[in-house]
Amino acid sequence: MTNRLEQAIGHQFSDSNLLLTALTHRSHSSPHNERLEFLGDSILNGVIARQLFDRFPDVPEGDLTRLRANLVRQDSLRKLAERLALGNFLRLGEGELRSGGSQRPSILADALEALFGAIWLDAGFDAASAVIVRLYGDMLTAIVPGQPIKDAKTRLQELLQGRRLPLPKYSLTGTEGEAHAQQFKIACEIDALHIRTEGNGGSHRAAEQMAAELALERMQQP
Known part of the structure; x- marks a missing residue:
């Protein structure tokens, strides 16, 4: 079943246990994905910062910071997770399943960050960076420098x-x-x-x- 997810993100795991952990919410069992989420959050911020730095050489630091914050916020991650149908692959406890946890924005966003962290451990920084850049391609292309970011x-x-x-x-x-x-x-x-x-x-x-x-x-x- 997870083969479809690997195809969607463009990365096949050498260590399937890393993928399993990334998809495991703490309500289900341990090990769960919170440590991988911590790792994934770090690489996501770094990769997006580098993309913005390279793409917009004339944009000042303050604007780059706001652009990055907009791209890595929960709702942006939720959109990407829904595009991947990530909720269908999550391992959740019974209570979370009953309350619709597979579609909860916070759970989806955390799981996607955990996925980035798992890819980093599985195949290195470049592999994780490539997946992030590919998933964020449309969002990065849509940025117009100088245009105010409106909620x-x-x-x-x-x-x-x-x-x-x-x-x-x-x-x-x-x-x-x-x-x-x-x-x-x-x-x-x-x-x-x-x-x-x-x-x-x-x-x-x-x-x-x-x-x-x-x-x-x-x-x-x-």
Whole structure:
């Protein structure tokens, strides 16, 4: 089953146990993927920093930092993980499975970073870098230097205003988890277009941003 994932990322593991660990959430068993996530986060930041440094030689440090933060944030990782159908390969405990953990943005983002870390250990820095650059290709190509980075809520608002449509309505639809690690569910509704999306996040703002991003994706569909 994991062969499909290896084909999607363009890397075949020599050590299949590394791949298995990268796909194992702590709710399932040990060893799990948190240590690999730590490693993957480091290589991801380094590879993206180098790509931005090489691609945009005239962009100042502060702008490069903001560009990198936008590319490595949870929602960007979530998009890439969904493109790989990563949730289908995750090993989760029964509680996480029942609560939809395979589609939870934080779990998907962490697993993708763990995957990067596993590739690094399996085949070295260059192999992990090549996978990251390939997966991030479209996002890197879409960057326009000097253009301000707008969050999803702002982009959605401006798009609706440009079409002279009412602004979206956001509402809290639920919470999950313990008080110290809650996940919020926020709905974004655009009545004029019959669009309703729902985002998850560790804060109201993060959940709203995800819901807005999903609404933008819906608006772009034919």
